[in-house]
Amino acid sequence: MEKQPRLLCSQLSVGGRVCDVTLSSSFLSWREVVDSSKKRTAANVYGPLKAAGSHCVPVCEIIAIQETEEDCPSTNVGKWQKVPQNPAGSNQHAFTVSYVERTLKHRWRCSEVTLHCPDRKLCLQWVQAIREQLALLTIRPKRLLVYINPHGGKQRGKRIYEQKVAPIFSRASITTDVIVTERANHARDHLKTEADLKKYDGVVCVGGDGMFSEIMHGLISRTQCDSGVDQSCADETLIPCGLRIGIIPAGSTDCICYATVGCNDPVTSALHIVVGDSQPLDVCSVHQNNAFLRYSVSLLGYGFYGDVLMDSERKRWMGPARYDISGVKTFLSHRYYEGTISFLPADGSVGTPRDKIQCRSGCNICQLPSADKAVYKVEDKNKDVWQVIRGKFLAINAACMSCACPRSPKGLSPSAHLADGTADLILVRKCSRLDFLRHLLRHTNKNDQFDHPFVEVYRVRQFRFTPRYQETDSELDLREAEGSSSKHFFTQICREHQACSCAPTHSSWNCDGEILPHGAIQVSVQGEQKWSKNIPMGNSSSEVVQS
Numbered sequence: 226m227e228k229q230p231r232l233l234c235s236q237l238s239v240g241g242r243v244c245d246v247t248l249s250s251s252f253l254s255w256r257e258v259v260d261s262s263k264k265r266t267a268a269n270v271y272g273p274l275k276a277a278g279s280h281c282v283p284v285c286e287i288i289a290i291q292e293t294e295e296d297c298p299s300t301n302v303g304k305w306q307k308v309p310q311n312p313a314g315s316n317q318h319a320f321t322v323s324y325v326e327r328t329l330k331h332r333w334r335c336s337e338v339t340l341h342c343p344d345r346k347l348c349l350q351w352v353q354a355i356r357e358q359l360a361l362l363t364i365r366p367k368r369l370l371v372y373i374n375p376h377g378g379k380q381r382g383k384r385i386y387e388q389k390v391a392p393i394f395s396r397a398s399i400t401t402d403v404i405v406t407e408r409a410n411h412a413r414d415h416l417k418t419e420a421d422l423k424k425y426d427g428v429v430c431v432g433g434d435g436m437f438s439e440i441m442h443g444l445i446s447r448t449q450c451d452s453g454v455d456q457s458c459a460d461e462t463l464i465p466c467g468l469r470i471g472i473i474p475a476g477s478t479d480c481i482c483y484a485t486v487g488c489n490d491p492v493t494s495a496l497h498i499v500v501g502d503s504q505p506l507d508v509c510s511v512h513q514n515n516a517f518l519r520y521s522v523s524l525l526g527y528g529f530y531g532d533v534l535m536d537s538e539r540k541r542w543m544g545p546a547r548y549d550i551s552g553v554k555t556f557l558s559h560r561y562y563e564g565t566i567s568f569l570p571a572d573g574s575v576g577t578p579r580d581k582i583q584c585r586s587g588c589n590i591c592q593l594p595s596a597d598k599a600v601y602k603v604e605d606k607n608k609d610v611w612q613v614i615r616g617k618f619l620a621i622n623a624a625c626m627s628c629a630c631p632r633s634p635k636g637l638s639p640s641a642h643l644a645d646g647t648a649d650l651i652l653v654r655k656c657s658r659l660d661f662l663r664h665l666l667r668h669t670n671k672n673d674q675f676d677h678p679f680v681e682v683y684r685v686r687q688f689r690f691t692p693r694y695q696e697t698d699s700e701l702d703l704r705e706a707e708g709s710s711s712k713h714f715f716t717q718i719c720r721e722h723q724a725c726s727c728a729p730t731h732s733s734w735n736c737d738g739e740i741l742p743h744g745a746i747q748v749s750v751q752g753e754q755k756w757s758k759n760i761p762m763g764n765s766s767s768e769v770v771q772s
């Protein structure tokens with residue numbers, strides 16, 4: 226730890242023990258004063274007593290500070306009144322500091338410590354000094370606009386917010402305007418046209434990926450509209466949004482929260498929001514022939530995940546279990562889809578989907594500014610050449626981030642980066658049910674899900690997909706020229722007789738958990754530099770923050 230100039234240093238009492246308490250611009254620390262004249266015991270000869278009595282909290286992780294009023298019942302009047310509470314018996318002036326404590330599996334909790342002072346003047350001096358340090362943390366939000374989807378996940382959004390999140394915001398003196406949505410797209414429309422965004426430092430989404438997507442669409446559309454940017458043009462440079470989005474997980478998959486924070490725990494997310502953590506995210510824009518369709522930040526999946534979603538929407542009443550039932554049903558149906566995928570590969574400097582590098586908060590690759598990425602460029606002849614793959618697929622997935630979630634803790638693409646300007650394109654070709662099951666099961670364990678001959682994965686900047694039934698005559702002719710003449714004859718019959726029994730099967734896209742019925746799409750990953758302000762709050766990996 227780098228030595229910081231001390232702002233304040235006193236001997237205060239913590240839990241009945243006298244401690245040296247120090248405040249610097251970076252840390253608040255307290256260490257029990259060990260009486261050297263005390264007889265040495267086995268416990269303190271080797272130092273554990275001293276170590277156990279030593280604590281250090283980064284100032285940036287202090288949630289709040291307040292003067293403590295210590296009350297206890299008076300015996301004669303039956304009322305509560307202030308009495309001295311210091312076990313040392315010498316004072317009644319204390320202040321309480323609430324701070325972040327890291328627990329297992331990336332979870333954060335709010336802890337408290339009460340420090341007793343010998344007099345009020347010193348107590349106020351400490352409260353003032355800590356408040357001044359907190360006031361310097363300007364990245365922290367003060368006013369938030371909160372949208373709650375009461376029907377997401379197990380329908381616990383409202384309760385989660387009221388019981389677990391609101392008390393933390395209130396302790397951190399964050400003021401909120403809360404809107405419980407009354408219909409799908411309520412939050413999106415409100416953000417797009419009505420909300421007075423100047424009043425807020427951020428927007429909070431209480432719900433799942435679908436709800437996050439609604440809010441993201443509202444904010445992006447509002448910003449583009451205010452700036453006169455036409456979203457329907459696939460090549461248009463988008464204007465960054467000025468507000469961050471915080472996620473309180475209360476949905477069914479919560480993959481955007483899980484993949485960014487490392488867990489789907491509402492208290493952890495609330496604490497990340499309070500301390501002002503942020504993480505830029507890549508956003509994919511999805512178009513069809515110059516018509517804007519949607520944005521995506523997690524999964525764009527055609528075939529298997531599109532079909533799971535389509536089936537699961539009819540079972541919403543089941544809550545998150547709908548995905549398991551629809552997953553099994555879709556797996557058993559074993560449908561495959563034919564089509565053409567073309568993609569623009571990413572530059573080699575952003576790594577590969579199989580390099581086993583895990584993206585974390587502060588990731589080196591995501592932090593490279595785009596100009597530096599160009600300097601690092603590995604000369605790659607294929608860089609600007611579209612690659613084309615035709616075939617029969619069980620699933621075509623594009624993951625802008627790992628898509629880690631409780632069902633798959635490492636995710637669909639474990640090495641995908643959060644903000645590198647690329648997506649991982651995963652093609653699962655037609656294979657046997659058993660092979661597909663092997664592939665799916667590898668999402669739930671440590672084995673490499675890409676290590677199958679029928680799975681291909683590419684890191685891409687853009688891609689296009691055209692299902693066979695939407696291919697133009699010239700595309701079909703090209704394909705048929707590659708195939709046999711009998712195939713050509715067969716295809717002609719099918720194209721001319723739409724009602725024949727061999728009509729192609731259609732899937733739809735799963736776009737962050739929302740159904741996109743369009744088959745043919747064009748997708749571009751908007752570089753993170755364009756989205757550096759449109760970021761979820763509450764999403765740094767604790768492993769990095771701890772280091």
Ligand SMILES: CCCCCCCCCCCCC/C=C/[C@@H](O)[C@H](COP(=O)(O)O)NC(=O)CCCCC
Nearest residue numbers: 433434435476477478479480548552633668737738
């Ligand atoms: C037989 C064992 C099968 C195990 C398969 C496990 C594979 C899990 C991969 C999960 C990828 C999740 C990608 C996330 C997508 C979400 O955006 C989306 C919407 O989330 P929400 O709004 O919170 O509901 N969720 C899904 O599409 C669910 C996919 C579940 C597939 C089983």
Ligand SMILES: Nc1ncnc2c1ncn2[C@@H]1O[C@H](COP(=O)(O)OP(=O)(O)O)[C@@H](O)[C@H]1O
Nearest residue numbers: 377378406407408409432433434435436476477
């Ligand atoms: N009040 C509401 N009533 C019905 N649907 C809503 C409401 N608010 C939001 N939605 C929609 O619910 C869908 C699912 O929301 P989400 O929070 O992602 O839950 P889940 O993770 O269970 O799918 C989203 O498409 C969102 O637009």
Ligand SMILES: [Ca+2]
Nearest residue numbers: 507625642647
């Ligand atoms: Ca990415």
